[in-house]
Amino acid sequence: MIFVKDLSYSYGREPIFSGASFYLDKNQKAGLVGSNGSGKSTLFKLLTGEDQPDDGKVEVGGQIMLVPQEVKHDPQMEKAPSIRHYLDPKQTAEDYELLRIISKLELAQFSLDSSPRNLSGGQKTKLAIARALVQKPDVLLLDEPTNFLDTEGKNWVMNFLGRYPKTLLVISHDLSLLDSKIDKILEINLQTKKIDEYAGNYSSYLQLKGEKENLLVRQIHVQERHIAQMKKGWLKMSHVKSEKGVRQRLQLEKRIDQLSASLPQMPLQAKKIKIKLPDPQWVGEMPLIAQDINKTYGSKVVLNSVSFDIKRGERIALSGPNGAGKSTLIKILIGLTLPDSGEIVKDEKLLIGYYSQEFETFDFQKTLHQTVKDKCGLPESTIRSLLGRFLFTGDQVFQKVGSLSGGEKTRLSIALLLAQNYNLLILDEPTTYLDVLSQRLILEAIKLYQGAMIVVSHTPEFISELKPSRQFLLPENKMVLLS
Numbered sequence: 103m104i105f106v107k108d109l110s111y112s113y114g115r116e117p118i119f120s121g122a123s124f125y126l127d128k129n130q131k132a133g134l135v136g137s138n139g140s141g142k143s144t145l146f147k148l149l150t151g152e153d154q155p156d157d158g159k160v161e162v163g164g165q166i167m168l169v170p171q172e173v174k175h176d177p178q179m180e181k182a183p184s185i186r187h188y189l190d191p192k193q194t195a196e197d198y199e200l201l202r203i204i205s206k207l208e209l210a211q212f213s214l215d216s217s218p219r220n221l222s223g224g225q226k227t228k229l230a231i232a233r234a235l236v237q238k239p240d241v242l243l244l245d246e247p248t249n250f251l252d253t254e255g256k257n258w259v260m261n262f263l264g265r266y267p268k269t270l271l272v273i274s275h276d277l278s279l280l281d282s283k284i285d286k287i288l289e290i291n292l293q294t295k296k297i298d299e300y301a302g303n304y305s306s307y308l309q310l311k312g313e314k315e316n317l318l319v320r321q322i323h324v325q326e327r328h329i330a331q332m333k334k335g336w337l338k339m340s341h342v343k344s345e346k347g348v349r350q351r352l353q354l355e356k357r358i359d360q361l362s363a364s365l366p367q368m369p370l371q372a373k374k375i376k377i378k379l380p381d382p383q384w385v386g387e388m389p390l391i392a393q394d395i396n397k398t399y400g401s402k403v404v405l406n407s408v409s410f411d412i413k414r415g416e417r418i419a420l421s422g423p424n425g426a427g428k429s430t431l432i433k434i435l436i437g438l439t440l441p442d443s444g445e446i447v448k449d450e451k452l453l454i455g456y457y458s459q460e461f462e463t464f465d466f467q468k469t470l471h472q473t474v475k476d477k478c479g480l481p482e483s484t485i486r487s488l489l490g491r492f493l494f495t496g497d498q499v500f501q502k503v504g505s506l507s508g509g510e511k512t513r514l515s516i517a518l519l520l521a522q523n524y525n526l527l528i529l530d531e532p533t534t535y536l537d538v539l540s541q542r543l544i545l546e547a548i549k550l551y552q553g554a555m556i557v558v559s560h561t562p563e564f565i566s567e568l569k570p571s572r573q574f575l576l577p578e579n580k581m582v583l584l585s
């Protein structure tokens with residue numbers, strides 16, 4: 103059970119919540135939605151008690167467990183001598199149950215006896231989800247549990263959650279997978295800073311929300327027309343010199359100001375962004391060629407004689423299911439991992455910019471402003487406008503990078519990549535964590551980039567809009583011409 107009443111909370115700037123309330127009963131399942139930075143992860147911290155509300159009441163019945171968006175340092179995981187101990191500290195589950203869950207979460211390559219410490223960020227996150235599913239707390243909070251999974255894994259997790267016998271609150275972009283099992287949707291309303299409850303599943307929420315937005319847009323148009331008419335009237339009165347006339351005119355002016363100030367904000371819509379990107383550093387015809395690359399992990403062959411090349415300014419989509427070796431190939435191309443055999447030939451002018459959700463090179467103590475300044479060496483005025491184009495405005499540019507929300511970090515990473523003069527960008531799942539608006543924004547910005555690009559994305563529209571000329575398929579190990 104979760105009971106939240108008149109919750110208020112802020113990080114010192116604008117409030118995140120102001121008088122927000124909601125209730126979730128035992129064994130109810132709900133989805134939590136809201137745009138990037140609206141406060142979803144913050145609400146979770148308030149529910150677990152990691153953070154205290156400024157005002158209001160937060161009550162949780164029974165044992166609560168949270169799996170955060172990214173698991174990097176989990177003390178329990180670091181302490182645990184083996185995966186088995188971490189998943190099931192009380193040793194009540196059978197090995198086969200544990201093995202089944204970790205294999206469904208695409209961690210079958212690890213034995214229960216191995217240490218969880220050497221796992222990658224994504225694998226740690228999946229292991230933490232496995233732990234929650236094994237332990238079944240009374241209240242389970244999951245922050246984007248499907249980010250690191252491919253389609254099959256996503257379906258399995260969502261199915262499992264659909265049958266979860268206790269209170270569940272999940273933040274996800276994949277809520278349609280849970281559709282028939284959801285009791286309500288909680289939405290963080292950016293305008294009112296309250297939590298709106300929508301009874302019913304995700305699809306009915308989307309429909310209701312769409313209708314509500316259309317209505318709002320119509321109301322705004324009506325009010326705008328009304329204001330325009332009042333302004334005309336005000337202009338007509340400008341020649342009136344009598345005391346009464348002047349008073350009336352002032353009154354009207356006040357009324358216009360009031361009405362304009364009370365005009366609700368339009369629902370955010372992605373604008374076509376106008377942005378000037380630096381030209382990529384000049385590079386030869388064939389910036390990068392990989393020949394006959396082989397890579398095995400233990401007994402598993404991941405890359406078997408892979409040959410790959412990319413031309414100057416070319417866009418290539420890299421596709422394949424999880425575990426097919428996409429990230430391994432990428433890491434070999436950029437020199438982060440060594441192949442067992444094979445050769446990578448790079449043009450001497452090649453400058454690679456790399457994005458992956460697991461690979462952040464931020465100094466978390468620096469502010470956004472300082473980060474852009476240090477990485478891109480841009481003049482003061484340009485820093486502000488670059489950040490503004492990527493939706494970071496006002497005081498937020500002086501926020502520490504470490505405290506950005508998941509989606510905000512992704513947005514900043516991409517902004518930084520585009521503001522430098524790389525001639526090859528390698529983007530591994532650039533849209534994870536992003537809400538629809540930010541996805542659009544990032545897509546429009548990436549489309550303007552003139553250098554070569556290798557993209558991995560599970561979002562088909564993203565790939566099709568980028569119009570790659572070739573697609574490299576793994577594990578088939580085949581290059582396909584697209585247009």
Ligand SMILES: Nc1ncnc2c1ncn2[C@@H]1O[C@H](COP(=O)(O)OP(=O)(O)OP(=O)(O)O)[C@@H](O)[C@H]1O
Nearest residue numbers: 113138139140141142143144505506507508509510
């Ligand atoms: N310690 C902090 N200091 C200042 N601002 C913060 C701090 N922590 C979070 N914020 C800001 O509060 C807002 C809410 O953050 P939160 O992480 O809850 O968002 P979210 O809804 O989970 O977003 P996302 O979908 O991107 O994960 C964001 O704008 C974030 O930058």
Ligand SMILES: [Mg+2]
Nearest residue numbers: 142143507508
């Ligand atoms: Mg979050």
